[in-house]
Amino acid sequence: MKDLYALFRFSLAGLRVMVVATLVLGVAYPLLVTGVAQVALPWRADGSLVTATGAHTTDPDEAVGSSLLGQLVDDPGLFQPRPSAAGDGYDTLATYGSNYGPESPDLVAAVKERQAEIAEREGVSTGEVPPDAVTASGSGLDPHVSEAYAALQVPRVAAANGLTEDVVRRLVDEHTDGRTLGVLGEPRVDVLALNIAVTQAARD
Amino acid sequence: MSALAPALGQLLALVALLALTVPFLGRFLAHLYTSDKHLGVERVTYRVLRVDPDADQTWRAYATTVLGFSLVGVLVLFALGRLQQHLPLSLGFPALPADGAWNVAVSFVTNTNWQWYSGEAALGHLMQMSGLTVQQFLSAAVGMAVAAAFARALARNDGSRRVGNFWADLVRVVVRVLLPIAFVAALLLVVMGAVQNLLDPHDVTTLTGGTQPITGGPVGSMEAIKELGTNGGGFYNVNSAHPFENPTPLSNLFEIYLMLLIPFAMAWAFGIIVGDRRQGAAVLTVMALLLLVSISLLTWAEMAGPGTAPELAGGAMEGKEQRFGTAGTALFAAVTTGTSTGAVNGMHDSLTAPGGGVAMFNMMLGEISPGGVGSGLYGMLMLAVVTVFLSGLMVGRTPEYLGKKIGQREIVLVALYVLTTPVLVLVGSAVALTASDGLAGLQESGPHGLSEAVYAVTSASNNNGSGFGGLTSGTPFWNTLLGLCMLFGRFLPMVLVLGLAGRFGAQTRRPAGAGTLPTHQPLFVLLLAGVALVVVGLTYVPVLALGPIVESLS
Numbered sequence: 144m145k146d147l148y149a150l151f152r153f154s155l156a157g158l159r160v161m162v163v164a165t166l167v168l169g170v171a172y173p174l175l176v177t178g179v180a181q182v183a184l185p186w187r188a189d190g191s192l193v194t195a196t197g198a199h200t201t202d203p204d205e206a207v208g209s210s211l212l213g214q215l216v217d218d219p220g221l222f223q224p225r226p227s228a229a230g231d232g233y234d235t236l237a238t239y240g241s242n243y244g245p246e247s248p249d250l251v252a253a254v255k256e257r258q259a260e261i262a263e264r265e266g267v268s269t270g271e272v273p274p275d276a277v278t279a280s281g282s283g284l285d286p287h288v289s290e291a292y293a294a295l296q297v298p299r300v301a302a303a304n305g306l307t308e309d310v311v312r313r314l315v316d317e318h319t320d321g322r323t324l325g326v327l328g329e330p331r332v333d334v335l336a337l338n339i340a341v342t343q344a345a346r347d
Numbered sequence: 348m349s350a351l352a353p354a355l356g357q358l359l360a361l362v363a364l365l366a367l368t369v370p371f372l373g374r375f376l377a378h379l380y381t382s383d384k385h386l387g388v389e390r391v392t393y394r395v396l397r398v399d400p401d402a403d404q405t406w407r408a409y410a411t412t413v414l415g416f417s418l419v420g421v422l423v424l425f426a427l428g429r430l431q432q433h434l435p436l437s438l439g440f441p442a443l444p445a446d447g448a449w450n451v452a453v454s455f456v457t458n459t460n461w462q463w464y465s466g467e468a469a470l471g472h473l474m475q476m477s478g479l480t481v482q483q484f485l486s487a488a489v490g491m492a493v494a495a496a497f498a499r500a501l502a503r504n505d506g507s508r509r510v511g512n513f514w515a516d517l518v519r520v521v522v523r524v525l526l527p528i529a530f531v532a533a534l535l536l537v538v539m540g541a542v543q544n545l546l547d548p549h550d551v552t553t554l555t556g557g558t559q560p561i562t563g564g565p566v567g568s569m570e571a572i573k574e575l576g577t578n579g580g581g582f583y584n585v586n587s588a589h590p591f592e593n594p595t596p597l598s599n600l601f602e603i604y605l606m607l608l609i610p611f612a613m614a615w616a617f618g619i620i621v622g623d624r625r626q627g628a629a630v631l632t633v634m635a636l637l638l639l640v641s642i643s644l645l646t647w648a649e650m651a652g653p654g655t656a657p658e659l660a661g662g663a664m665e666g667k668e669q670r671f672g673t674a675g676t677a678l679f680a681a682v683t684t685g686t687s688t689g690a691v692n693g694m695h696d697s698l699t700a701p702g703g704g705v706a707m708f709n710m711m712l713g714e715i716s717p718g719g720v721g722s723g724l725y726g727m728l729m730l731a732v733v734t735v736f737l738s739g740l741m742v743g744r745t746p747e748y749l750g751k752k753i754g755q756r757e758i759v760l761v762a763l764y765v766l767t768t769p770v771l772v773l774v775g776s777a778v779a780l781t782a783s784d785g786l787a788g789l790q791e792s793g794p795h796g797l798s799e800a801v802y803a804v805t806s807a808s809n810n811n812g813s814g815f816g817g818l819t820s821g822t823p824f825w826n827t828l829l830g831l832c833m834l835f836g837r838f839l840p841m842v843l844v845l846g847l848a849g850r851f852g853a854q855t856r857r858p859a860g861a862g863t864l865p866t867h868q869p870l871f872v873l874l875l876a877g878v879a880l881v882v883v884g885l886t887y888v889p890v891l892a893l894g895p896i897v898e899s900l901s
Contacts, residue, residue, distance in 0.1 A: 146407070146411060149407075149408065149411045149415075150411050150414060150415045150418075151415070152415075153411055153412045153414075153415030153416065154415035154416070154418055154419050156396065156397070156398050156412075156415075156416075156514070157412075157415050157416035157417075157418070157419035157420070158419050158423075159395075159396045159397065159398075160396055160398075160416065160419075160514075160517070161419050161420060161423050161481075163392065163395060163396060164481050164484070164485055164521075165423075165477055165481050168480065168481045168484045168485075168521070168526070169476055169477030169478070169480055169481040170476075170477055172480075172526065172529070172530065172568060173476040173477075173480060173565040173568040173569070175530070176530065176533045176534065176537075176543055176565070176567060176568040177543050177544060177545060177565055177568070179534060180534065180537045180543040180544075180567065181543070181544065183534075184534075184537050184538060184543075187537050187538065187539075187540055187541070187542075187543075188537055188542060188543040188544055188567075189542065189544055189546070189563070190542050190544075190561045190562075190563065190591070191540055191594075192551065192561065195554065203549045203550065203551045203561060204551075206551045206561075207551065207552065207553055207554045208551055208553050208554060208559060209551075209561055209590075211540050211590040211591060211594050212559070212561075212590055212591075214553045214554070214557070214559050215553065215555070215557050215559075216554070216555055217555040217556065217557060218554075218555045221554075221555070225669065229585075233559065235467070235548070235559060235560050235561065235562050236467055236468060236548065236560055236562065237465070237467075237468065237584075238465070238467065238583050238584045238585040238589055239465075239584060239585065239816075240585060240588065240665075240666040240693070240694035240696075240697060240816065241665065241666065241694070241697065242666065242694050242696035242697060242790060242815065242816040242817035243656070243665060243666075243696070243697055243790075243791075243817070244696060244697065244700075244703075244791050244795035244798075244815075244817070244898075245653075245654030245655065245656050245657055245663070245665075245697070245698075245699050245700055245795075245898075246654060246655050246656065246700070246793075246794075246795060246898060246901065247656060247791055247795070250656040250665060250697075251655055251656050251659060254656055254659050254660045255659065258659075258660075272661075273661065273662075274657075274660040274661040274662030274663075274664040275662075275664050275669050277660050278660050278662075278664040278665040278666075278667075279665060279666070280588070280664075280666070280667065280668050280669070281585055281588030281666045281667055281668050281676075281691070281692065281693040281694045281697075282585040282588040282589045282590065282668060283585065284585075284589065284590055285590075285668050285669055285670075286590060286670075287668075287669040287670055288669060289669055322353055322596065323595065323596040323597050324356075324360070324597075325353070325356065326352075326353040326355075326356025326357045326359075326360060327353070327356075327357050327360070327596035327597060327599065327600055327675065328595070328596025328599065328670050328671050328672055328675050329596075329669060329670065329671070329672030329675070331669045331670050335554065338554055339554060342554065
């Protein structure tokens with residue numbers, strides 16, 4: 144009985160703590176961070192949006208996407224991103240990785256199908272298709288492809304846009320990042336920025 | 348193996364960051380938990396809250412406070428979930444179902460952060476920042492408080508059963524440690540690309556004329572405390588794989604660092620609190636050894652990429668982000684399961700069979716390598732008591748730890764502690780695998796299907812929160828089962844730890860004699876690591892054999 148009374152008394156004190164904590168940690172803290180971020184880093188805080196020329200913007204009406212998010216590429220003449228399990232592909236309201244296990248028959252079938260499709264599209268053998276091209280990313284929003292997958296797509300993109308392969312290869316290099324500090328992550332090619340650059344080069 | 352050098356490099360960078368900061372934070376924490384001085388802002392807080400921060404509580408009062416406070420936390424979060432359609436910034440989302448709201452409430456109050464829902468499709472901004480984020484601070488502070496109370500009881504020499512003051516422990520760590528570090532970390536994450544706004548999703552027209560909504564939200568502020576407090580509950584469904592939560596390889600390393608900072612610092616603080624730094628260093632060494640082994644195994648598994656699908660594709664990239672790669676994902680996976688965080692930067696369900704097995708084993712160890720904030724330390728100290736006891740039996744002396752005798756009552760409490768989570772995991776898994784509602788949630792069949800169910804129950808019972816995401820857990824069956832596992836997996840061990848703290852606090856410290864096992868030397872470090880692996884690990888060998896091991900061998 145004494146313990147129950149103590150539990151009740153401490154719960155009442157706990158309720159007061161919860162009210163104060165909600166105001167301080169749940170309202171003041173996130174709003175303060177939001178305020179500072181919006182003033183000092185508005186482009187980042189609003190999603191790192193870019194325009195059709197690659198310029199930074201915070202206005203969604205001017206933007207063609209976020210420099211951090213992958214997007215579906217409907218133009219067969221541009222660089223294609225990795226497969227995506229988010230909704231019908233790159234759906235930001237349904238982010239998802241396939242969650243297929245390594246022995247999943249569904250995954251094995253999907254990998255085979257993608258290898259065949261990409262090999263045909265790029266005119267190479269299935270053995271030349273790199274792993275990232277045939278696997279869905281964790282987020283379903285991966286903005287990058289590997290250097291190998293980008294290189295594989297160069298001839299097709301060059302031909303479709305009336306550019307030489309050398310020019311396209313140079314654009315790929317310009318939009319490739321190595322490992323951060325030489326050790327973190329993997330070398331990667333930013334697909335949206337690269338496609339913007341290709342579109343602009345084709346127009347010039 | 349040209350990729351091996353960067354994999355080692357990222358590990359060295361992490362070790363360097365931790366080596367530079369852990370002793371400093373450890374010293375700070377030790378002072379915070381033993382000082383009787385209050386800051387001005389804390390005094391005001393205590394007056395507003397009408398609590399007495401100087402009352403030295405008995406273990407019973409301390410435990411009752413922890414339970415009462417957490418009970419209120421569950422009720423408040425449950426109410427927010429059920430009422431979210433009436434709250435501002437709800438983005439038009441309806442109330443959570445009753446079983447779902449129960450699961451979320453327990454999940455975040457127990458520092459588990461199991462997520463059955465998809466953040467961007469179920470929760471408004473207010474629920475995320477004023478419901479979930481608040482508990483990410485408080486549940487972390489509660490875990491740390493219990494560990495501090497246990498450490499103080501070991502250090503005590505006045506024969507009282509008192510263990511300190513819960514309110515002071517709670518308020519101080521939030522005010523002096525969690526809030527300042529989270530604020531700075533949140534802004535650093537925004538610098539790297541995390542979003543931080545209160546916007547609804549707004550459409551952009553993509554480069555090729557499609558439509559893509561850009562999702563907003565107070566993400567950076569949640570991400571910071573999510574990692575720092577070893578919580579793991581992400582703003583979005585795909586957690587730290589989402590570029591808005593974890594934008595770059597650098598943010599990836601930073602988030603891994605945040606997860607490890609406090610668990611290791613608590614071990615360092617422990618040594619200072621009991622008046623012998625070497626004791627803290629020994630505990631820290633065991634934690635680091637176990638973590639290092641699991642990092643090595645997981646990194647090897649993911650970089651080698653065994654399995655039908657990874658071998659066909661040429662690499663284990665399913666469920667992984669190109670910017671992190673296999674090594675960056677493996678390091679994150681080992682750290683998030685070795686701490687009780689449960690955030691993921693790649694899909695654990697798609698890890699290779701041995702990789703997923705290591706992640707599961709990390710949790711089965713009881714979250715001690717280095718474990719959750721606070722819970723990792725008290726979990727490891729319980730095993731230290733077991734180690735001393737076993738060694739005492741071998742040489743026929745009365746076992747004692749740091750001058751406190753381990754008698755019958757003490758070892759009963761420890762035994763109950765060691766048994767609690769295995770019982771929850773094994774009974775919970777058995778229930779899930781025999782109920783049709785349990786099996787209905789599995790995506791895969793065979794050994795991997797078994798792993799999906801066992802991983803979920805293991806994760807909930809050990810308050811980790813990561814999952815094999817193929818499991819559809821947003822059903823009344825799974826929400827109820829996992830909710831119970833999280834609740835008992837958190838608070839039964841806490842009460843046992845505080846009970847033992849009471850018994851240790853009541854003893855005066857005996858001077859070390861000729862028969863005392865030194866608990867700061869390499870021999871003890873190896874014994875403790877061995878006990879952790881044998882006593883806890885062996886419990887799970889049968890179920891591991893049927894899941895990840897048989898899958899690895901197939």
